[in-house]
Amino acid sequence: xxxxxxxxxxxxxxxxxxxxxxxxxxxxxxxxxxxxxxxxxxxxxxxxxxxxxxxxxxxxxxxxxxxxxxxxxxxxxxxxxxxxxxxxxxxxxxxxxxxxxxxxxxxxxxxxxxxxxxxxxxxxxxxxxxxxxxxxxxxxxxxxxxxxxxxxxxxxxxxxxxxxxxxxxxxxxxxxxxxxxxxxxxxxxxxxxxxxxxxxxxxxxxxxxxxxxxxxxxxxxxxxxxxxxxxxxxxxxxxxxxxxxxxxxxxxxxxxxxxxxxxxxxxxxxxxxxxxxxxxx
Numbered sequence: 001x002x003x004x005x006x007x008x009x010x011x012x013x014x015x016x017x018x019x020x021x022x023x024x025x026x027x028x029x030x031x032x033x034x035x036x037x038x039x040x041x042x043x044x045x046x047x048x049x050x051x052x053x054x055x056x057x058x059x060x061x062x063x064x065x066x067x068x069x070x071x072x073x074x075x076x077x078x079x080x081x082x083x084x085x086x087x088x089x090x091x092x093x094x095x096x097x098x099x100x101x102x103x104x105x106x107x108x109x110x111x112x113x114x115x116x117x118x119x120x121x122x123x124x125x126x127x128x129x130x131x132x133x134x135x136x137x138x139x140x141x142x143x144x145x146x147x148x149x150x151x152x153x154x155x156x157x158x159x160x161x162x163x164x165x166x167x168x169x170x171x172x173x174x175x176x177x178x179x180x181x182x183x184x185x186x187x188x189x190x191x192x193x194x195x196x197x198x199x200x201x202x203x204x205x206x207x208x209x210x211x212x213x214x215x216x217x218x219x220x221x222x223x224x225x226x227x228x229x230x231x232x233x234x235x236x237x238x239x240x241x242x243x244x245x246x247x248x249x250x251x252x253x254x255x256x257x258x259x260x261x262x263x264x265x266x267x268x269x270x271x272x273x274x275x276x277x278x279x280x281x
Contacts, residue, residue: 007045009038013053020060025074025151026210026236040076071153078152079231080120085127085171087226089274090255094128098222098253099135102142111143115220115247117209118228119148122159122202123168128224129198130176147217149207160204162194209240219249226275227257237263245269248279 009017017037018029029037041056050056060069085091102110112132116125125148132144150156169177169192180198184191203216209225210232223244229237244254245268254269254277256262262269262277269277 007038007042007051007053009034009053013057016057017053020057020070021074021077022233022236024070024210025078025208026232026239027074027077028231028233029077037077041073044072044076075152075154078155080150080152080155081227082120082123083171084123084168085173086124087258087275088171090224090226090276091127091131093272093274093276094131094222095135099131102221103139107139107141109141109143111145112221113145113147113217113219115215115218115223116146116148117207117223117225117244119150119156119159119204120152121155121164122148122162122204123164124148124224124226125159125202125204126162126180126194126198127172129194129201130172130180133180133198133201134176144201145217146202147205147215147220148202149205149215151206151208153206156204156206162199164192164194166190166192168192209243210236212243215247218247220247220252221249222253222255223248224255225257226255227260229256229260234263241268245279250279250281252279253277254279 014034014037021027021029041053045053045056048056048059050059059065060073102112104110114128114132116128119125125146128146132146136142136144148159150159169181172181177192180195181192182195184193205216207213207215209228225240225244229240232240241262248254256275256277258275260275268280270280272278
């Protein structure tokens with residue numbers, strides 16, 4: 001039996017996908033990612049019984065299937081690499097500098113809110129939740145909330161479940177792991193699950209940074225968007241940074257990834273070092 005020949009992506013169709021993905025999500029699919037696109041999309045085409053990428057493009061343009069299929073397309077091409085307490089200096093800044101600054105001797109109730117933008121499978125949001133709940137234990141008049149959003153509906157479902165393999169716990173400090181996660185037994189052996197006390201602090205929502213709608217929480221004391229902007233086209237990066245600016249309180253904090261810089265918004269944020277920025281005004 002002859003093996004099934006791999007699907008071929010012609011240059012004209014590749015260009016059409018580049019434009020479609022950029023228009024829908026602001027994501028840049030560079031010219032050297034043609035093989036990547038073929039590998040990510042081929043299983044979907046085979047599942048649909050389509051014989052070419054051109055047929056898939058026609059499906060993506062059909063009014064009856066466009067919205068759902070576009071969402072599935074974006075799910076297939078997004079990168080969701082993350083881990084607990086990634087770039088730990090950001091969390092150290094929260095515990096050593098930001099959180100002590102919100103304490104008031106008169107115990108005035110204070111709501112603090114954070115947005116994990118591009119939360120992937122949720123490790124970033126749960127890392128924030130552990131720190132904030134620990135702080136709330138000491139200062140119960142502090143009321144923390146976290147919004148976690150992503151454009152990939154598949155990873156959002158995983159994040160909301162709060163289930164993680166044991167091997168992902170390497171970077172969680174043991175006292176926090178013991179307090180805030182349950183260890184799986186029997187059929188769940190090898191897994192951990194976030195306790196409800198931190199899960200209930202987080203609101204998970206679908207959100208397209210390129211086509212922003214209304215958020216259920218905000219404005220925010222801090223926004224985490226790390227290693228997300230690097231996938232966006234320059235014009236989309238500027239648009240997203242403006243969304244962050246508008247959704248931060250005065251002097252609010254923006255945390256970017258180690259390889260990311262602000263472009264076109266240098267007059268709106270001051271650098272605090274280590275890819276931490278503060279809103280001006």
